[in-house]
Each structure stands twice: as C-alpha cells, then as structure tokens.
Amino acid sequence: xxxxxxxxxxxxxxxxxxxxxxxxxxxxxxxxxxxxxxxxxxxxxxxxxxxxxxxxxxxxxxxxxxxxxxxxxxxxxxxxxxxxxxxx
Numbered sequence: 001x002x003x004x005x006x007x008x009x010x011x012x013x014x015x016x017x018x019x020x021x022x023x024x025x026x027x028x029x030x031x032x033x034x035x036x037x038x039x040x041x042x043x044x045x046x047x048x049x050x051x052x053x054x055x056x057x058x059x060x061x062x063x064x065x066x067x068x069x070x071x072x073x074x075x076x077x078x079x080x081x082x083x084x085x086x087x088x
Contacts, residue, residue, distance in 0.1 A: 020064075020066075021066045024057075024060075024061050024064065024066045025061075025066065025067075027057060028054075028057055028058065028061060028067070031050070031053060031054040031057050032054060032075070034050045034053075034054070035047070035050045035051050035054050035079060035082060036082075038050045038051075038082075039082040039085065044083075047082060047083060048083055051079040051080075051082055051083050054075075054079055055076050055079055058072040058075055058076060059072065
C-alpha cells in the first residue's frame, strides 16, 4: 500500500496507464490478425488498406510509448512483405 501522497497518485496513474496500454495492445493484435487474413485472400487492395491501418496504429502506439519503436519497425517490415506479395 502506498504511504505518501505522491505514491498514491502514482498508483492511480499506473492503473490508468495500464488500462490504456492494454486497450492499445489488444487493438494492435486485432489489426495484425486482420492483415494476415487479408493477405491470405486474393484482393490486393484490401490487404493494402488493412496494412496501412495497422502501420498507423503501430506508429500511434510508439508515440504513446506502449511498444518499442524497433518492435513496431519489425512489424511494419512484415506488413510491407504482405503488401509486396499481394501485388503479384
């Protein structure tokens, strides 16, 4: 249990941030699954639009310090591969 006033405030803040981070990570996982599903299909335009949405969400997560920038970069590179294969 937090004893000082600042520790109590930090505990409240930690709970808020954890909830925000969890929501962001859940959204990222959902979008990643959508990209994989679209890549398995035949429509290149759907794959492209879902990949763009996923990359945008990754960038916002990095900006909010939810995930590391290198991790986001790796995921974006994987999306680029899906788009490239879908074009063929």
